[in-house]
Structure formats: C-alpha cells, structure tokens
Amino acid sequence: MSDRLSQKLLTEILSRLPVKSLLKCRCVSKSWYSLITNPSFIAHHLEKTAPRNSGLLIFRYSTTAELDTESDNVRYFLYSDEGFPENPVEELDCPFKGVKRFVNIVGSCNGVFCLSDNVGGINTYRAALWNPSVRKIVKIHFPKVNYTSKGPFIHSLGFGFDSTTDDYKLVRVVYLKDSTLNYNEFPPLVEIYSLRSRGWRKVDNNLKYVMREGSTSAFLNGACHWVATKEDGSWTKLFNISHLEWIRRLVAFRQNGKVLLAKVDGELVFYDPKTEEISATEILGNTRSFYLDTLVESLVLLDEANEFAEEEASEDDGTNGVSKEPSSSPDGVDKDLQKISEGKKNANSPMILNEANEIFEEVAPSSNSTIDKANEESKEEAQGESISTE
Template identity: 30%
Template sequence: MEKDMPIFPQEIITSILVRLPVKSLIRFQCVCKSWKNLFRTPSFIAEHLHHSTRQNPLLIVDSDVSGCIPWRLCLLNCEMEVSEFENTHIIDSLMSGCFYCCNHMLCKMSGWLYSSNGLLCVKFSRNSQDHLWLWNPSIRVVRQVPESLNEPKYFSVGFGFSPIIDDYKIVKFFLAGFSVVVQAEVYSLRTGLWRKVEVGNLEGVYDLGCGAFSWNGAIFWIGEKKDVEVHNKSHLELIVSFDIAGEVFTLIPFPTLNSADSCYKRLASFENKLALLFTSDIENSGSWAIDLWVLEECTDPSRERWSWAKIYTSTPNPCWICAEIIWRNEIVCLVEAFEGEEGKVVLCNLTTNEFKPFGCSSRPGILEYVESLVLLDNIHV
C-alpha cells in the first residue's frame, strides 16, 4: 500500500507559488479551485509582484519605423537572454502601424506605451481617433479605457501606480498652441472613471512632450516654463510631478547644468531617488559624456527648496550618446552612428565606468517591465 502523499501547510505552498512565473501559475489554475481563487486574491498578487520585481527584466520593442514590419515585443533578462512575447497578436489585432521608442515609451503618430507593475498603457490612433488601452500581457488581459470627459486634438499622457491607495491612474494633459497645458484629467482603474483635476501652478508650463516617468507613487515629466523675471523671456526647464494619491501637481526646478542648449535628458530612478540623466558635450573635445544627478529629499514643508547632487560622469565617448534608462546599476544608452554605420545600444556600468554591447538589435525601444497577476476587471480578449 502506497504511503499517503505528504500534506504541506498552506503557508509553505503559498510561499512556493508566489515565486513561480506567471506562465506556470496560469497552468496551475486547473489543479484545484482553491489555487485558482488564491491566484486572484489581492494579497497573493501583491506578494507575487514583490518577488517578480526582483527579476527586473527589460521590455524591448523592436520595429521598423517605416511601418512595413509589425512591431515586436521581447523581454531581456539578467542573463542577457531575449525571449519574445507569446501573445502580441492581442494588441496587433487592435492596432495599425508600428512604434519606436521615445522618452521611456513608444511614440509615433500611431501609438504610445507605458509600463507599471506589469500593466502596459497603450495609446494608438485609428481613423483619426485616439484610444487608450490597459494590457497585462502576462495573463493575456486587455481593457479599453473609456473616453475622457474632453477629447482635444492634442494631449499628453502619463501612467503610474500608488501603493498608498493601491490604484493605477492615467493622467491626460490637454494642450493648446505651442503645447501649453490648459487642462488635466485623471482616470482611476479602481473606479473606472475620469475626473477633472486642477492644474494649479502648471499655468504657463509647456512642451511636456511624450516622456512621462512613473516612480514611487508619482508621475514625472520634463517641461519648460517662461521665466517672467527675465526681460528677454527666457525659458526655464523643470520637472512636473503628479502625486497619484493626492492628485497634486508640483514643479521641481532643474539642477544647474552646463551645455543646456545641446543636451539630452531622461528621468530615471537611482538608489531609491529620482534621477536625471543628462548628455553633455565636453567643451572643445568633440566628445560626449553622461552625467547622473539625483534629487535629495526635500525637507522644506513648502516644497520650494530642492537640492540636486551630481554623483557620476561617464568616460567621454566620440559619438553622440543618449542615456535611456538605468538598469541593474548600468545605463542603457543609444549611441549615434558614425558615417556609413548603424547606431547601436550599449551598457555603461556605473561602477567600472566601462561600455559594453547591449546584445540586441540596433536602437530598439526599451522600458522596464515586470510580470504580474494584476487584474483588469476580468475583461479578456
């Protein structure tokens, strides 16, 4: 007579399951009803996301910007192994055109893409109409975001998550001439509704572009504002911050940068601080370098005093080089091509200051991604 199978405590079973990839958990839903229900509980989803975040892969979007070749999503893991998404046909069926990367997202007249905790916020245009979708490719769930209260011709989008209120929100700026912010609306995944929010001190802010960056319960954009204290009406570069929980906008001044007229800037996070990656030309050398600035914690209750510190400068590079994202203590950089050559992607190590090949096709779109079980109200395609 066979011995009975050992029965493990539920705590041990759960501790094992939260460490498995989503693909395995989807298969294990058919093991028993209790497991299927477990995988849908908020506590399990949150714990699985905590473990999955440690893997911290990159999402690579490779496409022919001419529009002749469909877009392709891949994942790059810490071993520099590339694997292709298995279900991109879900979004392919909704979209026309392809995408290229711009400011931590994909940007073309046909679409944008943002990532937060495994959810992708996708904006695309079809028949002159803009549509927003939320997509969790790990569990193959997609949901169309309802139309906002106003549908202007020009707008800018941001997407992020707040652990304080356990909610994902989309911010939509409505833009007037010269991309000036005139109004803002926020969509809550929890309520499924849009609502207007006060733009407050955003009056006169413009050129937010398409480069939203989400981190630590807030969404950030790089923008500009006219300096009213200067007679020639020069322009101040700044960072617009949106607190997802409190729905409040804050303006953060830039650090004092050199070569401001010829730089390339990206927002990132480094050592749990908001960071700014800045490409500068080294005077009279014909070379370029990347500076890394971090924003120190603001202790001023009025939020009017901010302190930046430059903590890193890369070795000079003979080509124009632009930093895109910080990944595993390395900066993912796009390097401009020499004449007759293609541009390439390299990794700049923040410890050794060495450049090395990235190991993927030339100049793809790149953003952070993590597998998750986050639900979208069970709307499946």
Template identity: 30%
Template sequence: MADRLPSELMTEILTRLPVKTLVQIRCVCKAWCSLISSPNFISSKVNQTIHFNKINNSDTLLISHYINKRRKGGGRFSANFYDERLGGRLIQLESPIPNSASHFHIFDSCNGLVCLTDNAFDKANNLILWNPSIRKSVRLPIPSIGIDSHTNTVVRAAGSDGPYGVVIGYGFDFKTNDYKVVRITCINNFPFPEVELYSLNRGHWRRICVAGPIHHFCFAPRPSQAFVNGIVHWVGCNMVAASDISILTFDMSSEVFSQMKLPTSPENGWVVSHLAVSVLRESLCVGHFDSLVRKVSIWVMKEYGVVESWTKLFTFDLGRDFGGILGFRRNGDLLFFKRYDHLFSMDLESQQVKDLRIRLSRDDLKSLYVVTYMESLVLL
C-alpha cells in the same frame, strides 16, 4: 495534502512560483484558482517580485520598435522581452494591438502592467493597459476631452484651431492599490489645461480640478516620465516664458499637481528638448544632452523632495554617433542607442560600454521604446 496546509503557508509557497506556472496551475482545483486570482495574492506576488528584483538587481527589458516591411507591403510594430539570464535573446511577444501599423507608443511599465497607445501620442486617446506575462489587456474608454470636444465653443472663444498637445502620466496609487492614468490636454491660447484621470478600479475617466503650477509644461517630441514615490514627473516649461524650466509632478494618491526645481543650470543653460527624467536605483534622475559639445550629464536627487540633494554624477562624451538616452536598468546601467547601430548599456561607475547586440535601423530609431519590466499577475 494541500488541504492540510495553513492558507498562509500555501500562499507563501505559491508566490515563489513563476507567473507562467501560476497561470497554468489555476486549473488544478477551484481553491487554487480562487487563491491565485484573488487581489491579495496578486499584490503579494507583486511585492515578492519587487523584493527579489531589488536584492538581485534583476530586471527584464520590454522593447518595442517598428519593423520595416516596405518591400513586402507595409510594416508592423514588434514587442519583445530582453533578459540577459536567457542568453540575451529577444523573445517575441504577442502584441495587444494585432496587425497594427499605426503609431505604437509605450509610456511606462509599473508592476508588470504596461501603458501604451496605438495612435500618435500627441492625441493619445486610444490607450491600453497591457500585461504581456499573462497576455491580457484592457482598452481604456475614449476620453471626453479631445479635438472634437473643442472644435466649437472653447477653442473658437480662445481664438485657437484646436488642442495642440496631450501628455500622459501613468503610475500606481499605493493607498488604494489602484493603477491610474492622468491625461493632460493643452489648448492654444487657453489659460489652463484640462485634465482627466482614469482609475483601473473604477473603470472610467473623470475630470479633476486643476490646482498648482500646471502652466509649466512642455510637449517635447518624445516626453519622458519618471514614476517615483507614488508621483509622476515630467520636464516642464512655462508656456509664456520657455526659459523657465522645471519638473512638473502629479501625486497619484492626492491627485494634486506640484512643481520641483531642477539642479543648478549647466554652463550652456538648460534646453528643454534635451532634458529627460528617469529613475536611477529608485531615485529621481535628470539627463541632459548638450548638442553643442556632444556631452551627456546625469544628475540624481539623493533625498527625494530636497532640491539641495541634487548631485551631478558625471558628464561624458558618447561620440558623434550618439543617438539618445533611453533610461536606466535596475542595476543602474545607462541605456542608450547610437545612430543606425545597436542598443548599448553603460556601467556608470566604470563607464564600460556593453553592446546588447540588438540591431536597430533608421525606422527603429523613430519608434524605439525601452522600459524595465517584471512578470506580474495584474489583470488576471
């Protein structure tokens, strides 16, 4: 009967099935395997899932944290799905880095493909693109720019001991249907950072020319990124004048850096280490935690690229035990954690707080990463 159906109708039917089911039914026949594995079908499934999640304000959280097993000899990093539709249970995932006790940093998730590293993010040369839904991953080649590449000529000429920081940006190029990773390496006393770009379609790194205000950059303890409108955003500051703070951007299609102004500075001024960028209902968002008065302020850019459209949503006090902001859910709820306590979400309109009942420990807080996630066939 399937042979009698038009291919367009067959595609429409199959895209409505869950990813797990699609992976299983590939073995039914060669025609289905070829269809489900094709780039066009995978893109259609991604778009259908994005549309469904947008209508239903539905999302799944991907949570990674360190499990302390000091008494049993070491520890390990754990990756889990959290979905309230499944009763709020944590579903253990098979890690793409088996038995790894090294640093495990998740940068972001895009269309179901997660970018992470298994070493310290200030080096970030062991990078992985991982699709938990189909349990497949791609380990990226080692970038050419690193500590070893600058220990002789460049660094010594600049009078420095070596690179002092690396920042990663990850997103999707809508024009070429390609997933890209941008890696920025800054060197002490060297005038310009060096930049490499990885393309999943091409399968290799390439150096790109640095154009724009890339000197505006900051290496915070846990730098945040926000991927909006095909552009990656970070909080940045002038390497010479640290009080000169702005948002640094990188367009994944044009591969050009640019700069964006922050909202009007609050009364106590911006503190770059207290700033984070995020995505709130598909809009660029900035959060600032004022350590003096223990308050969190949230701004959203209502019209992308228009500085005058920055709007302060609210300022609220999360108490003395507030630990930090992790981002936003698709429905707009704020995700945050408290010191040595559970993970929480807050409805921004009612400011009602909900305990997600995910117990955290002191070790968890040092290595807790939460990103919104959707099922996907990418990498199939």
C-alpha cells in the same frame, strides 16, 4: 484539503511561486483557481515577488526605418539582464497595435505597461493596460477634449499605482497646441483614469509648466514625473556632453552605468560616460521605436477579462491590426482548463497535479508529507469538479 493543508499555508506556498507556475496551478481545482485569481492573492503575490529582481528586460524596436501600416514590423522581445542585447529569451505578442502598427509606451508599474495610440499626429483616443506575463490587456478610451474650437491640442500621459486606494491610474494633461494663446484664459486640462472605477475625472490644477508633446513620464515614489519647461520657454544648461552630436534620443540607463542611445541613422549603441567609449549593439531600427525597461513578473490584471475584440478592429477599418482573439494565458493553460472541464478524464489532469506537487517540493521540502496528502485529495477533487474556461 483544508483539514490537511490549511488555507493560510497554501496561500503562503503559492505566493512564492513564479507567475508561469501559478498559471498552471489554476488547473488543479476550482478552489485553487479561485484563490490564484483573487485580487487579494494577486496583491499578496506581488508583495512577495516584487522585491526580488526577476532579471528580465522587455525590449521593443522596429525592423525597418519607417513606421507604416503596410507591414507589422514592430517587435517585442524578452531578454535576461545579462544577455541583452543578444540571445532573447522569447518574443512577445502585443495585441494592441496602433493605426501605424506602433504605439507609445507611456510607462510601466508592477509588470503592467500602459500603451497609447497617438503616433505621428494621429490620435484614436485609445489606450490599453497590458501585462505580458499573464497576457491580459484592458482597453481605455479617452474622453473627447473641448478645445476643438480653439485649434489642435497636445496631451502628455503618465501612468502609475496609487497605493492608498490600491488602484492603477492614468493621468492625462492636455494643452492647446498654439503656444501664443494665454494659458490663464485657456488653462491646461488634467484628467485621471481609474482602473478600479473604469472612469475619468477632472482635476483642478494650476500648472505653470508645459510638457513636450508625446513626452514619456517616469513613475517614482508614488508620483508621475515629466520633463517640462516654464510657460515663458526659459531654460538652464546644467551640463554639457561633448562629441555626441549624432544622438537622436536617449533610450535607457543600465545598472552598470552605461547609457543606451539611438543614433540619427537608427543604430542602437551603448555609451560609457566614465570612459566616453561607444560600443555597438548591431541593432538597427526606427529611433522612435526603441524601448527598454525592466519586466516585473506579476499577476496584475489576471482577474480582468481580455477586452479587445472585433469592435476595436473595426474602429480603424481593420488597419490597427488588433488581435481578435488574444490569448488569456500562456503555455497552453487554457487548453488544459478546457480538458479538465470536460470531466477530468484525460491524462493531462494527473500530469498537471504532479507538476504542482514537484513545485511544492521545491518550495517547501520540509512539508513533503503534508503536500503529498493534499495532492491525493486534489486528485480526488479533480475527478468530480468542473472549471469554467470563460
């Protein structure tokens, strides 16, 4: 194939395809599988696709007012930006479920969402990185905190991408819960987790601000940001919003300037600051469960193994609801890989190759003859190769 379609040209063509198409293209041959799952290609694909807004939103809410272990009532949906809050594109399955079947979403970056299981005062010291586009999830265990002799502690988390080291990192800031203690004697603890090294390290700090327990962070311009107060508890009122005493929490800002708010009765509404008009979404749920963010479709974590298995399910005596066999790829790709690995004698192999050919014709119509020749060679290659499904 390299004689007729250079590796560089092939990489450029594939890097412009959407994630779902690339997941199917892994079935073409061993060489394509190796290319698409290569970390360098994953980063190159992100560079090509990240500037283009996919127009997708991920939305989470609970179908009941209470969060408990009795029912799996927390749901994740994918929406088009224009279609929200009506007509969801699809429902997503998040394999990481907390002790109350509900987890905190720390933040997102490049299509990867950081989840933490510390809700309602229960901390299992577990977190995870999840990319719903490729259905991959990586577990993280927090190190124990040595504040136990001084009383309970609180921690705030931040998640982002370090472009200097090409690494995804999770930041944890730990405080003693007793605000009367001297922070000079018991300073906050700051730790950073690295996905690349799969380990934690402590960071020297001189923090003078206290973050709210369970507060979410925002990753912007290469840094994590939190809402915090000074150690003495002082604050300054910058502006006042009238007639909104029924607000429980702010959920998200929309590009059209409207604000998504959760009311104390669990209703989700839009508020227009310019006109002060309120419009209903007809969505009801637990106010803590509401979450809305842009979904960047990416291949990040595709080269990682899904790490949740029976050991996670047993940690909480089966109450955490962790899926024991999470799917590693959507749209039945694993089934196609299995069929190809069994000798490539089934009818699906040419079907997948033809689909890849159609995709290429859309991406590079001026190179049809070259791609047709490449596909002919791909078919010959498909007769004698075997792809591992593990």
